[in-house]
Amino acid sequence: MAALDDVRVAIIGLGYVGLPLAVAFGKKFSTVGFDIDASRVAELKAHHDHTREVTSNDLREAALLEFSSDPAALAGVDVFIVTVPTPIDEYKRPDLRPLESASRTVGRAIRRGGVVVYESTVYPGATEEICIPIVERESGLVFNQDFYAGYSPERINPGDPHHRLETIRKVTSGSTPEVAEFVDGLYASIITAGTHKASSIRVAEAAKVIENIQRDVNIALINELALIFHRLEIDTHEVLEAAGTKWNFLPFRPGLVGGHCIGVDPYYLTHKAQQIGYHPDMILAGRRINDSMGSHVARRVVKLMRRRNQDMTKSRVLILGLAFKENCPDLRNTKVIDIVRELRCYNAEVDVHDPWVNAEHAHEEYGVHMVAEPQPGRYSAVVLAVAHGEFVSMGAERIRAYGMPDAVLFDVKRALPRASVDGCL
Numbered sequence: 486m487a488a489l490d491d492v493r494v495a496i497i498g499l500g501y502v503g504l505p506l507a508v509a510f511g512k513k514f515s516t517v518g519f520d521i522d523a524s525r526v527a528e529l530k531a532h533h534d535h536t537r538e539v540t541s542n543d544l545r546e547a548a549l550l551e552f553s554s555d556p557a558a559l560a561g562v563d564v565f566i567v568t569v570p571t572p573i574d575e576y577k578r579p580d581l582r583p584l585e586s587a588s589r590t591v592g593r594a595i596r597r598g599g600v601v602v603y604e605s606t607v608y609p610g611a612t613e614e615i616c617i618p619i620v621e622r623e624s625g626l627v628f629n630q631d632f633y634a635g636y637s638p639e640r641i642n643p644g645d646p647h648h649r650l651e652t653i654r655k656v657t658s659g660s661t662p663e664v665a666e667f668v669d670g671l672y673a674s675i676i677t678a679g680t681h682k683a684s685s686i687r688v689a690e691a692a693k694v695i696e697n698i699q700r701d702v703n704i705a706l707i708n709e710l711a712l713i714f715h716r717l718e719i720d721t722h723e724v725l726e727a728a729g730t731k732w733n734f735l736p737f738r739p740g741l742v743g744g745h746c747i748g749v750d751p752y753y754l755t756h757k758a759q760q761i762g763y764h765p766d767m768i769l770a771g772r773r774i775n776d777s778m779g780s781h782v783a784r785r786v787v788k789l790m791r792r793r794n795q796d797m798t799k800s801r802v803l804i805l806g807l808a809f810k811e812n813c814p815d816l817r818n819t820k821v822i823d824i825v826r827e828l829r830c831y832n833a834e835v836d837v838h839d840p841w842v843n844a845e846h847a848h849e850e851y852g853v854h855m856v857a858e859p860q861p862g863r864y865s866a867v868v869l870a871v872a873h874g875e876f877v878s879m880g881a882e883r884i885r886a887y888g889m890p891d892a893v894l895f896d897v898k899r900a901l902p903r904a905s906v907d908g909c910l
């Protein structure tokens with residue numbers, strides 16, 4: 486292995502996870518940021534990041550970082566860090582194709598003494614069972630003799646200015662004790678919050694996936710309580726506020742669970758569990774509840790509209806926010822689309838407005854035509870679906886002004902005062 490102070494790093498995949506990492510390493514080590522998407526590489530070379538996770542100043546300050554979509558740029562690299570997507574397919578099974586393809590790229594470039602560290606979220610065993618054999622095959626090198634591996638899951642939270650790469654403690658691991666020490670030292674040099682060295686790659690893989698499963702299941706429980714309390718005509722947030730005064734009551738809130746992580750990662754573990762003959766009842770029940778919340782919101786809005794004798798076939802509804810979460814342009818697996826689709830099933834016309842989202846992406850991904858400037862006084866109902874800072878600072882009165890005088894205002898995120906809206910989760 487190369488000496489830590491003389492190491493050349495490559496980050497494979499420059500998305501929400503890979504880019505901040507490339508910038509952090511590029512301030513200290515000679516670093517190649519590699520992505521198969523040439524347009525992504527071009528925008529980064531021009532010091533622009535459309536994900537808004539790093540600023541153009543950050544990109545300029547990473548003086549040792551260069552970007553490329555040409556695998557030839559990976560020659561001479563000592564440590565490859567893989568940060569490609571790990572989505573699910575239409576049957577909710579892990580889609581490992583980006584990981585396999587990145588492993589082929591690494592296998593063609595890795596030299597004797599090289600280390601490949603995976604950061605993408607997977608199930609326990611995926612690194613050693615799926616990725617390493619590909620690297621071995623492509624390189625002709627022998628694992629743990631000629632080259633080594635590590636796994637260090639990512640915990641960043643896009644759109645969150647407080648929890649940044651450097652300030653979140655990082656779990657590390659390696660395929661031998663020496664490599665674990667090397668990988669830990671490498672990350673410790675950029676992570677000010679410190680590291681936690683796990684005992685094995687499988688432990689580190691499992692730790693990451695359960696962090697997201699724990700959130701998913703907890704939110705599912707609160708969503709189920711919200712469904713019950715709505716029927717009982719009790720305000721869920723008031724109940725949570727009261728219960729939250731107990732020292733060990735956890736502060737989860739009801740809501741849509743979308744995005745590339747919490748709504749997807751549980752299927753990685755359930756897939757592995759089923760492969761070894763265990764049916765994971767609880768994890769899948771949580772997924773089912775969370776996936777139903779978008780249509781629940783839409784049905785609540787329709788009921789409120791009907792109570793005001795609004796004719797659905799003549800109604801136009803405005804949805805504020807399409808991104809899967811606040812202050813972030815990420816559209817992947819957004820559950821707001823479930824609200825849109827369900828409302829359309831009731832023959833409502835639906836307009837979507839989101840200043841964070843790229844309108845072309847929204848159309849390509851979901852067939853949604855975004856409205857750049859919603860017309861005041863036009864809508865029968867307005868749904869605040871994502872609590873972007875812009876919407877919250879508008880306040881209920883200005884949001885209501887998009888609606889007709891008897892319009893329904895529904896607040897999915899409970900971002901507005903309860904008394905100022907007609908319904909919320």
Ligand SMILES: NC(=O)c1ccc[n+]([C@@H]2O[C@H](COP(=O)([O-])OP(=O)(O)OC[C@H]3O[C@@H](n4cnc5c(N)ncnc54)[C@H](O)[C@@H]3O)[C@@H](O)[C@H]2O)c1
Pocket residue numbers: 497498499500501502503519520521522525568569570571583584586587590604605606607639640641642643745746
């Ligand atoms: N986004 C998050 O908040 C977050 C947080 C923690 C962990 N993760 C995990 O990190 C991984 C990456 O997620 P992301 O959100 O950064 O994804 P992303 O879609 O934002 O970025 C992935 C990048 O990888 C590139 N890519 C795809 N295949 C490639 C290949 N074969 N070679 C080189 N580049 C390739 C894509 O072009 C894209 O630019 C996933 O496993 C995800 O679950 C994500």
